[in-house]
Amino acid sequence: MKSVKSNEWKTYTQAVQEGKYDLYVGNLFGKYDNVRTYWEDQLTRIVLRPFLKNLTENKRSQEQGVRIVDLGCGAGQGYDILTKIDYRDLDLGLQHKRVLPYEDISLFLGLDISQAMVEKGKSLFGEQAKVQFQEADLSQGLGEIKNTESAFDLYFSSYGSLSHLARKDLVTLLEDVCHHGNNGSLVVMDLIGRYSIEWPDFWHAQSEEEKVREYNMGYLYSESVRKTTDIESFPLRFWTGEEVRELAQEITTKTGVKLEVVKLVDRSILVGRHTDTRSFNPQLKPTRRLINCLHEDYMRTNLDELILDASIFPEHRFITPLLKDLIKSWNILIEFTQHRLTHNFSLPDVTGWDEFPKPLQFALMTIDRVIADVGWMWYGDPRANIIEPQLGYALRTLEYEMQRGWGCGHGLIVVMKIQKD
Secondary structure (H helix, E strand, O other): OOOOOHHHHHHHHHHHHOOOOOOOOOOOOOOOOHHHHHHHHHHHHHHHHHHHHHHHHHHHHOOOOEEEEEEOOOOOHHHHHHOOOEOOOOOOOOOOOEOOOHHHEEEEEEEEOOHHHHHHHHHHHOOOOOEEEEEOOHHHOOOOHHHHOOOOOEEEOOOOHHHHOOHHHHHHHHHHHHHHOOOOOEEEEEEEEOOOOOOHHHOOOOOOOOOEEEEEOHHHOOHHHHHHOOOOEEEEEEEOHHHHHHHHHHHHHHHOOEEEEEEEEEEOOOOOOHHHHOOOOOOOOOHHHHHHHHOOOOOOOOHHHHOOOHHHOOOOOOHHHHHHHHHHHHHHHHHHHHHHOOOOOOHHHOOOHHHOOHHHHHHHHHHHHHHHHHOOOOOOOHHHHHHHHHHHHHHHHHHHHHOOOOOOOOEEEEEEEEEOO
């Protein structure tokens, strides 16, 4: 994170004090809601799995552990993401085999400007000797660890941490990372996407000043609390995929070290944090709350409310067509599920089947099979506890398969590689 601005310090310190950075307890809203657990964190793991698998296997062949630095670590939730990535998709008989088990880690070092976050991380992970935390101001680059620590294999950030940095400060940090890292070291950033449906007024920003906007963490609170509480705001830098590639090229030119963008993924295109608060776009439906309901035990969701209107978004030469295609597929899947819950029919008979994109066809086949296989069950509310969560996963996969890494989601996952040879 950048140098402390009073509102940022107050917001994060208060969030820690209120327990919003404790370990996951589940909810329909707040920091650890179901979308974060079953969509965002899982999608991040899916994106990182092949890269971490190769990294871990290479270090293991050298009889060395993996060294990780978490840039803007908060209370250490990134450690939970990285250490719970399955080696492959689980079948019915396979137990968990992690890509990065604790024994393969040499050091996980979390850096954050907030003393409250650092102390919280130490209290949560204090029994794990390889997990350490330090205060650091990332607007000044890597700081002291350039001299006190050897190169890391993974320079990692999550949950928009590096969007707190002004562009010039992120340049400074990445220059340090390129000089400090080894050949083959990975750099992972999770930035805030500028083309999100949550803030269409930001889409046409041109100047650097316009790309830095005020943001708030109103999603940490229920709607009733938001109405009665003065929620602090602070500036964030919003990013597009194209700008990330330009940034990597600039770092390469300045340092003489190639920083290659190897993966860009939009995350939470239709279910971003502020779809519920509507703080930046009052025309939105509370989509995230509805998806949270899909993943909640014994809670049936009104699927009619999940139908989205693509006409409410402004025209943009390539963002609007992508959104319209995704929302069209999203709505077809919802409407099919509604009808299939009470009717039995053949998928090829669905109007337009042959023209549907492959991700939509696969999602429809999945839901059709799930409903067919659990329709005989009477115990445990199979609709709420089996069908609706599977619909949630199908919608998540639909988003992932149709995204382009342009910065259209609340989060933009960036994977880069340092090349020195």
